[in-house]
Amino acid sequence: MPVATLLKVVVPSALAMLLMACGVALRTIHNVQDAPVNVSSPAYDLSDLTKAIRWAGIELGWKMQEEVPGHIVGTFVKGRHVAIVDITYTREEYSINYRGSRYLNYRGDRIHKNYNAWVRYLAVAIDANLITL
């Protein structure tokens, strides 16, 4: 193959394919920081929040394990992909932070975009359960 063809055609298309396969799917890890706990009535305690948060995850297919009061570990498995998050909460706020993952291209602060979507879906499901607590 002539070198010119290689440089002008093969290398750029190989690079483009590589980008499509790996590059564009990576995003900065999305964490939820101190989101307000909006509930419909003030008569609730931490264990009510635990139930509401766990149930939100369970409905979306997450495994939701209470470590201690105010701390749930959520695990989401899809095929060989695994996302693990720390959900910490008080009566006023909750946070969702990256804890670990498998087969999600985790590199420092970057991760596969599906991870971020799963965390976003979990957050709105938690909000829906809290507002109707």
Next chain:
Amino acid sequence: MNPKLSKMIIPSALAFLLIACAGGSPVKNVDNAPINASSPDYDLSDVSKAIRRVGIGTGWKMKERAPGNIVGALSWRSHLAVIAITFTLDEYSISYEDSTNLRYDGHSIHRNYNSRIEKLNDAINEQLMAL
């Protein structure tokens, strides 16, 4: 470029794109819809129960905040809609309260919100007629 292409296909593709992406329409609320119950023997808690039953059937989370006032929430993918359903023995209303990722700007909202409100309203209507 072929003139046919530029005169017909491109404008219609653009129009299609606009229809597909614009998405925003005025927020749909239900104001004082009449309750047409089949029998007169019901009280406010029957209305409340009937509405909350609709929630269970349609995926809306519902909670009675006060007599005649239910908060409803629906999340799907990254979207969240929060509404108030207020009611008396004769009428009910459904009003927007809050949302996440539905492009709400004070008066217009993603059309998915409106279609979900319409579906909910149909289901509530049906349940209340069976009171």
